[in-house]
Amino acid sequence: MLRPIFAEGRTYTVPPDADDAWVTRMWMLPPPARVVVAVRDGRVVGTAKTGPNQAGPGSHVATASFAVEAGEAGRGTGRALGEHVLALARADGYSAMQFNAVVATNTRAVALNAVVATNTRAVALWHSLGFATVGTVPDAFTLPDGTTTGLHVMHRYL
Amino acid sequence: MLRPIFAEGRTYTVPPDADDAWVTRMWMLPPPARVVVAVRDGRVVGTAKTGPNQAGPGSHVATASFAVEAGEAGRGTGRALGEHVLALARADGYSAMQFNAVVATNTRAVALNAVVATNTRAVALWHSLGFATVGTVPDAFTLPDGTTTGLHVMHRYL
Numbered sequence: 001m002l003r004p005i006f007a008e009g010r011t012y013t014v015p016p017d018a019d020d021a022w023v024t025r026m027w028m029l030p031p032p033a034r035v036v037v038a039v040r041d042g043r044v045v046g047t048a049k050t051g052p053n054q055a056g057p058g059s060h061v062a063t064a065s066f067a068v069e070a071g072e073a074g075r076g077t078g079r080a081l082g083e084h085v086l087a088l089a090r091a092d093g094y095s096a097m098q099f100n101a102v103v104a105t106n107t108r109a110v111a112l113n114a115v116v117a118t119n120t121r122a123v124a125l126w127h128s129l130g131f132a133t134v135g136t137v138p139d140a141f142t143l144p145d146g147t148t149t150g151l152h153v154m155h156r157y158l
Numbered sequence: 159m160l161r162p163i164f165a166e167g168r169t170y171t172v173p174p175d176a177d178d179a180w181v182t183r184m185w186m187l188p189p190p191a192r193v194v195v196a197v198r199d200g201r202v203v204g205t206a207k208t209g210p211n212q213a214g215p216g217s218h219v220a221t222a223s224f225a226v227e228a229g230e231a232g233r234g235t236g237r238a239l240g241e242h243v244l245a246l247a248r249a250d251g252y253s254a255m256q257f258n259a260v261v262a263t264n265t266r267a268v269a270l271n272a273v274v275a276t277n278t279r280a281v282a283l284w285h286s287l288g289f290a291t292v293g294t295v296p297d298a299f300t301l302p303d304g305t306t307t308g309l310h311v312m313h314r315y316l
Contacts, residue, residue: 018214056172056174061295135291
């Protein structure tokens with residue numbers, strides 16, 4: 001489910017040709033991390049993982065990653081995963097959640113009336129779930145057409 | 159050299175009791191990362207590492223970490239390592255450098271006239287070497303006294 005999303009190269013800092021071993025190592029993290037799936041009609045259509053963002057003195061802040069199949073857009077699957085993961089992290093005692101690298105909307109693509117504004121839907125979802133953009137690292141993500149866009153650092157208290 | 163710095167618990171999101179295996183795995187990264195040391199009178203008194211901050215579409219941005227023995231403060235060792243690592247990353251073709259978790263000055267400690275304002279010297283050094291603070295994740299670092307301070311995300315183009 002994850003490989004086509006990574007292969008598209010628009011949402012994750014993962015090599016587009018990452019193989020199963022790479023994806024498994026990156027996503028199937030050991031405890032205390034948690035990995036969950038969203039199932040529709042008996043099929044996995046989305047997944048998320050959450051765990052400590054940093055070790056030691058930073059381990060009270062969680063991070064999380066989300067991926068939903070393209071066909072699920074607009075059906076509430078991302079929101080359901082987001083709400084579930086926030087509840088899990090809160091129950092696990094984390095005091096906040098931080099995203100390190102949320103691909104920003106490519107303002108140039110929007111200006112050119114591109115079909116898809118990169119990750120616009122995801123950023124809007126995180127805002128609606130209470131996340132604030134702490135800052136945006138400029139030009140930190142290379143899109144498939146070779147242009148760059150920013151990576152948001154997002155945060156909310158739990 | 160690194161373990162006493164991590165054990166102090168004031169500058170790195172590393173467990174204070176991290177053992178040699180943990181520290182080696184974290185610091186001695188394989189290529190394309192690079193690890194360097196600063197030597198004074200035949201003894202290692204500082205070290206730094208640099209490599210890609212993210213994979214795939216984020217791999218054009220480097221990150222780096224630095225550690226200098228307490229006795230080296232004010233002797234230019236941190237600056238020498240910083241300038242050297244910036245030159246290495248530039249030569250390796252990275253377009254920018256990003257720090258993900260620079261411990262912010264604890265404003266409460268300063269207000270209380272504490273002896274050491276956490277990491278103040280390091281933050282000032284990065285600013286003088288051209289880094290800007292993109293954002294600060296609030297309360298993301300727990301100091302040894304149980305209070306929290308922020309973690310800066312810092313960035314400069316190369």
